[in-house]
Amino acid sequence: MPVSLRHRLLWWLLLPLAAVVCASGMMSYRTAQTTADLMQDNALVSSARIIGEDIDWEDGDVSVQIPPAALELFESEERDNVFYRVETGGHRLLSGTPDLPFPRKPSHVPTPYDTTLADGRSVRAVAYVRDLYDSGRTEQVTVIVAKTEASRDALIGQLLRPHLFGEVLTLLLAMLFVYLGLTFELRPLMQLKDDVAGRNPSQLEPIRADRLHFELRPIVDAINQCVARMREQATVQRQFISDAAHQLRTPLTLIDAQIQFARQRNTADAPLVEALAGMQRSSRRMSRLTDKLLLLAQAESATPSAVRGCVDLVAVIASVLEELIVFAQSRHIDLGAELDDALYVSGDETLTTALVTNLVDNALRYTQPGGCVTVVARRSETAVRLQVIDNGPGIPAHARARVFERFYRVSNGTEGTGLGLAIVREIAHRQGGSISLDAGEGGVGLIASVDLRLGRAGPASGPFDVDSRRAA
Ligand SMILES: Nc1ncnc2c1ncn2[C@@H]1O[C@H](COP(=O)(O)OP(=O)(O)O)[C@@H](O)[C@H]1O
Ligand SMILES: [Mg+2]
Known part of the structure; x- marks a missing residue:
C-alpha cells in the first residue's frame, strides 16, 4: 500500500504529543x-493528637476517653474503616484494636506509615508517643490511628479528573487541527497531482508553480525541466517526420510522372504495362501515406495559439463536400x-478541413455503393457537434477504440493508411474537442461525432436546418 504523507506527518506530530500528554498525565x-497523601496524613495526625490530649491520670492510673471528634474527622462518602490503639509503655491496652501494628520506631513526633492489619487490609497509620507525668511518675503512652484508603483514592481521582480531561481534549484538538491543517495545506499538492494525472500525453506545457508552497517548487521545477526536455525531444521527432515526409514528396511526384511517361511509351508490352501500373499504384499509395504523415506531424506540432483561431465550419464543410463530391458520385453514394x-x-x-475530410472520406470509402452519407453540424450552448453519419458496415464495438491507433485498420481489403x-x-x-464513434440507428452504419469548442466570433443565432448540397 502506498505511504500516505498525511498519515506519516500525523504520526510524527501525534506520537511525541501523545508522549508529552502521557508524561504530563503521570x-x-x-x-x-x-496532595491526597498529605491531606490524609494531616487528618490522621490531628486525630491522633485529639486522642492523645484526652489521656489523663485517673485514680493514679492512666486512662483514655476517645472523643467523637477524633473519629468524625474521617467521615466521608467512601466510609473508610478507622482503627486506633492506645497503649501504655508496659503494653497495657487502654483502648482500641490490639492488632494494629506499631511503627518501626515510635517517636514523640507523629510518624505516618503504611501497614497491614491481621486480616490483610492495608491501612495508613500515624503513631506518636506522649509522656504523662504525675507526682514524679512518668508513663509513656503510644497513640496509633489508622484508616483504610478509599477516601484518599477518591480524592486522587477528583484531583486528577480535570487535568486528564484537559489533556485528552488538547490531544483530540491537536489531532483535529493537524488533520484539517494537513488536508488544507496538502490541497495544492493534490491539485498538482490532478494537473499531472489529467494531462494527455501530448500536452507538454510546464506545470504552473505559482500557487504552490515554497517547498514544492523544486519538485515542480524538476518536473518542468523534464517536461521541457521531453517537449524538445518530441519537437525534434515531429520535425524529423515532417521533414522526411516533405523530402519524400518531391521524389515521389517525380517517380509518378516518370512512370506515367513510361506507361505512355510502352503500350505494346502488356506485362510491362501491368508492372508499370502496379508501380504507379504503389507510388501513389506511398504519396498518400507521406501526406498523412505530414498532416499528423502538423496536427501534433500545432501550438495552443495556432488552434485558437475562429473557423467558419459551414464554409469548411462546404469546401470538403465540393472536393469529395466526385468521389461520392463515382461510388454512387448520396452525400x-x-x-x-x-x-x-x-x-x-x-x-479542421483535414478533420472533416478524413471523416467524410472514410464514410464514402467504407460505405457500399448506393449508400448514404450525411454531414450534420449543430450548435449547442457551449459547443458545436459535427456528425458524419453513414449506413455502411460500421465498426464493431470492440474495434471502435482501436481505430484511433496509428496504422490500425479493421479490414485490409480496401486501400488506406490507418492514419x-x-x-x-x-x-x-488539439482544438479542445473530443471524438466518439457509435453505431447508427438500428445498429446500421457509423456515426462519428466530434464536439468542437465554439469559436469566439460565433454570432448567436438560432438553429435552423439547411438541407443543402445533396449530391448524387
Ligand atoms: N465510416 C466508416 N465505416 C466503416 N469503417 C470505418 C469507417 N471509418 C473508419 N473505419 C474503419 O476504421 C479503420 C481506420 O480508419 P482510418 O484511421 O481512417 O484509416 P484508413 O481509412 O486509412 O484505413 C479503417 O480501416 C476502417 O476499417
Ligand atoms: Mg481513413
Missing part, C-alpha cells in the same frame, strides 16, 4: 497523590449535409 497523578446556420468553431482552418482517425482525434484534441 506528573499530574503524582501531584494528586502527594448530403444538414447544417445549422453560422457555425464558428475554435481551431485552425487547415486542420485517418488518428489524425482526426489528434486535431479534435
Whole structure:
C-alpha cells in the first residue's frame, strides 16, 4: 500500500504529543497523590493528637476517653474503616484494636506509615508517643490511628479528573487541527497531482508553480525541466517526420510522372504495362501515406495559439463536400449535409478541413455503393457537434477504440493508411474537442461525432436546418 504523507506527518506530530500528554498525565497523578497523601496524613495526625490530649491520670492510673471528634474527622462518602490503639509503655491496652501494628520506631513526633492489619487490609497509620507525668511518675503512652484508603483514592481521582480531561481534549484538538491543517495545506499538492494525472500525453506545457508552497517548487521545477526536455525531444521527432515526409514528396511526384511517361511509351508490352501500373499504384499509395504523415506531424506540432483561431465550419464543410463530391458520385453514394446556420468553431482552418475530410472520406470509402452519407453540424450552448453519419458496415464495438491507433485498420481489403482517425482525434484534441464513434440507428452504419469548442466570433443565432448540397 502506498505511504500516505498525511498519515506519516500525523504520526510524527501525534506520537511525541501523545508522549508529552502521557508524561504530563503521570506528573499530574503524582501531584494528586502527594496532595491526597498529605491531606490524609494531616487528618490522621490531628486525630491522633485529639486522642492523645484526652489521656489523663485517673485514680493514679492512666486512662483514655476517645472523643467523637477524633473519629468524625474521617467521615466521608467512601466510609473508610478507622482503627486506633492506645497503649501504655508496659503494653497495657487502654483502648482500641490490639492488632494494629506499631511503627518501626515510635517517636514523640507523629510518624505516618503504611501497614497491614491481621486480616490483610492495608491501612495508613500515624503513631506518636506522649509522656504523662504525675507526682514524679512518668508513663509513656503510644497513640496509633489508622484508616483504610478509599477516601484518599477518591480524592486522587477528583484531583486528577480535570487535568486528564484537559489533556485528552488538547490531544483530540491537536489531532483535529493537524488533520484539517494537513488536508488544507496538502490541497495544492493534490491539485498538482490532478494537473499531472489529467494531462494527455501530448500536452507538454510546464506545470504552473505559482500557487504552490515554497517547498514544492523544486519538485515542480524538476518536473518542468523534464517536461521541457521531453517537449524538445518530441519537437525534434515531429520535425524529423515532417521533414522526411516533405523530402519524400518531391521524389515521389517525380517517380509518378516518370512512370506515367513510361506507361505512355510502352503500350505494346502488356506485362510491362501491368508492372508499370502496379508501380504507379504503389507510388501513389506511398504519396498518400507521406501526406498523412505530414498532416499528423502538423496536427501534433500545432501550438495552443495556432488552434485558437475562429473557423467558419459551414464554409469548411462546404469546401470538403465540393472536393469529395466526385468521389461520392463515382461510388454512387448520396452525400448530403444538414447544417445549422453560422457555425464558428475554435481551431485552425487547415486542420479542421483535414478533420472533416478524413471523416467524410472514410464514410464514402467504407460505405457500399448506393449508400448514404450525411454531414450534420449543430450548435449547442457551449459547443458545436459535427456528425458524419453513414449506413455502411460500421465498426464493431470492440474495434471502435482501436481505430484511433496509428496504422490500425479493421479490414485490409480496401486501400488506406490507418492514419485517418488518428489524425482526426489528434486535431479534435488539439482544438479542445473530443471524438466518439457509435453505431447508427438500428445498429446500421457509423456515426462519428466530434464536439468542437465554439469559436469566439460565433454570432448567436438560432438553429435552423439547411438541407443543402445533396449530391448524387
Ligand atoms: N465510416 C466508416 N465505416 C466503416 N469503417 C470505418 C469507417 N471509418 C473508419 N473505419 C474503419 O476504421 C479503420 C481506420 O480508419 P482510418 O484511421 O481512417 O484509416 P484508413 O481509412 O486509412 O484505413 C479503417 O480501416 C476502417 O476499417
Ligand atoms: Mg481513413
